Amino acid sequence: MTSCLLFDCDGTLVDSERLCNLGLVIQFAQLGVTLDVDELVVRYRGWKLDRTLAAIAGQYGLTLDDDFIPSYRAVVAELFESELQPIDGIVATLEQLPYPKAVVSSGPPQKIAQSLRLCGLADYFGDNIFSSYELGIWKPDPGIYQAAAREMGHDIAACAVIDDAPVGVEAGFRAGARTFFFNRFDESCEFDEVTSFKDMTLLPELIRR
Known part of the structure; x- marks a missing residue:
């Protein structure tokens, strides 16, 4: 679960x-x-x-x-x-997902903070921001998602990773998390267990399955 x-x-x-x-x-x-x-x-x-x-x-x-x-x-x-704009449907999606949430990004902390502020998303994540520049781990290394799960106090196997880039999808899958590929470019994925989707509003139902 x-x-x-x-x-x-x-x-x-x-x-x-x-x-x-x-x-x-x-x-x-x-x-x-x-x-x-x-x-x-x-x-x-x-x-x-x-x-x-x-x-x-x-x-x-x-x-x-x-x-x-x-x-x-x-x-x-x-x-x-x-x-800068938020991804279509992301606010409604976050509202429907009553789970602890974190941002796990290859970007520097100041860029992440600016992005969340400008798009009105900061309150959904609070201080749960994990940057490669602070962790010293870059995708596709699964350690970045494993470190975030550990800091959040959750087993990685009980976490869901949501990422739009093949390197991030690989990191999530190899970390051992349920992984969801926000696949806006209809790209292939080498990992059959990864769930691919194009509409962000579908994510809550996919997570609950």
């Missing part, structure tokens, strides 16, 4: 994936590189930022300056302030 819910943030609670990758498009354009935002969303969502930047820079033979990441973070923060 499910006793605790562990939510990814970007693309699961808040509709931020396109904005995050638009920040990459803007930053790399200054280096003369043209990127496609939709391709970036599909390819890199959920990845550790350093890994994403290394992949893109390596593809184009670039060496990024030390100020690239701070500048990128500033661009994304501005985009969030003007454009």
